[in-house]
Amino acid sequence: MRVLGVDPGLTRCGLGVVDSLSSRRVALVDVGVSRTPPDAALADRLLHIATELDDWLDRYRPDAVAVEQVFAQRNLHTVMGTSQVMGVAILAAARRGIPVAVHTPTEVKAAVSGSGRADKAQVQAMVARILGLPEVPKPADAADALALAICHVWRAAAGTAAPGTSGPTAAQRAWAEAERATRRP
Amino acid sequence: MRVLGVDPGLTRCGLGVVDSLSSRRVALVDVGVSRTPPDAALADRLLHIATELDDWLDRYRPDAVAVEQVFAQRNLHTVMGTSQVMGVAILAAARRGIPVAVHTPTEVKAAVSGSGRADKAQVQAMVARILGLPEVPKPADAADALALAICHVWRAAAGTAAPGTSGPTAAQRAWAEAERATRRP
Numbered sequence: 523m524r525v526l527g528v529d530p531g532l533t534r535c536g537l538g539v540v541d542s543l544s545s546r547r548v549a550l551v552d553v554g555v556s557r558t559p560p561d562a563a564l565a566d567r568l569l570h571i572a573t574e575l576d577d578w579l580d581r582y583r584p585d586a587v588a589v590e591q592v593f594a595q596r597n598l599h600t601v602m603g604t605s606q607v608m609g610v611a612i613l614a615a616a617r618r619g620i621p622v623a624v625h626t627p628t629e630v631k632a633a634v635s636g637s638g639r640a641d642k643a644q645v646q647a648m649v650a651r652i653l654g655l656p657e658v659p660k661p662a663d664a665a666d667a668l669a670l671a672i673c674h675v676w677r678a679a680a681g682t683a684a685p686g687t688s689g690p691t692a693a694q695r696a697w698a699e700a701e702r703a704t705r706r707p
Numbered sequence: 708m709r710v711l712g713v714d715p716g717l718t719r720c721g722l723g724v725v726d727s728l729s730s731r732r733v734a735l736v737d738v739g740v741s742r743t744p745p746d747a748a749l750a751d752r753l754l755h756i757a758t759e760l761d762d763w764l765d766r767y768r769p770d771a772v773a774v775e776q777v778f779a780q781r782n783l784h785t786v787m788g789t790s791q792v793m794g795v796a797i798l799a800a801a802r803r804g805i806p807v808a809v810h811t812p813t814e815v816k817a818a819v820s821g822s823g824r825a826d827k828a829q830v831q832a833m834v835a836r837i838l839g840l841p842e843v844p845k846p847a848d849a850a851d852a853l854a855l856a857i858c859h860v861w862r863a864a865a866g867t868a869a870p871g872t873s874g875p876t877a878a879q880r881a882w883a884e885a886e887r888a889t890r891r892p
Contacts, residue, residue, distance in 0.1 A: 572802075
């Protein structure tokens with residue numbers, strides 16, 4: 523199973539593709555960030571991000587797209603821009619008939635680090651460890667997109683990936699197994 | 708000049724097309740609402756709205772698209788859904804190279820009714836009067852989309868239609884002229 527994770531944002535939109543292997547191991551396929559200048563027109567920014575998303579979908583042909591739910595505590599202006607990119611990303615997948623799932627930050631943290639209260643650094647360190655990377659992908663949006671894609675793979679495997687459901691227990695079980703797998707030589 | 712007004716919303720997305728005529732008169736071309744059921748998947752809802760938007764853009768080939776800025780006082784969940792549709796609408800226009808402008812509810816009210824504090828009923832009554840309609844278009848989202856399109860025509864004529872600018876004085880001047888025009892036999 524190949525998953526494209528999208529951490530939506532107007533200034534930086536994180537993109538991460540992973541493949542699920544056997545024994546809950548997950549491999550990095552590609553990671554990057556679509557950037558647009560804050561002083562550009564909104565229409566140009568959305569068109570740029572949509573074009574890059576289309577490129578990634580054409581190049582990697584994921585089986586699913588996982589999008590991060592907008593973080594409720596952010597300010598209204600940020601929520602609007604992030605939601606606009608989220609709409610564009612979900613539409614890009616829908617146009618291709620690719621299933622889309624939305625995961626909350628807490629679900630992503632719980633799946634990847636084993637705790638919904640993990641901090642960003644812990645989650646990013648776990649992403650690097652799970653994927654066997656020598657260092658944490660930069661910027662944070664890129665690492666977050668990979669965390670989302672990993673979360674989706676494991677929640678799908680645990681049967682908790684349907685939008686609107688939440689099951690940290692099953693996700694944590696998947697995480698524990700995966701963490702054991704990364705420890706093997 | 709032909710303008711498509713879009714009042715974004717997931718459950719009801721208002722669509723209204725007007726043509727500007729001489730002497731600031733404005734004529735109705737078409738009005739409608741794209742509806743999606745609240746219990747449908749978000750991806751299906753956005754795809755349905757995007758498909759209808761594409762149909763309207765292909766059928767009416769507007770010179771500009773005017774989108775309503777998300778109303779800040781709404782709750783976060785509504786802001787998210789509305790912003791997602793806003794992103795989809797702006798992208799649809801941008802893909803065709805059609806200029807997009809965003810107008811705030813206050814700008815729309817000021818342009819159409821002469822006051823930024825007008826209530827919805829006053830704005831809708833003015834929309835019907837300006838377009839010479841026997842009654843107010845229903846539902847409210849349809850009338851709001853027409854108000855947006857009229858606002859854009861007049862702000863463009865007054866040179867205040869650039870995104871991020873605000874000039875109720877020029878818009879009110881345009882309104883006063885137009886209101887006089889609608890009084891002519």
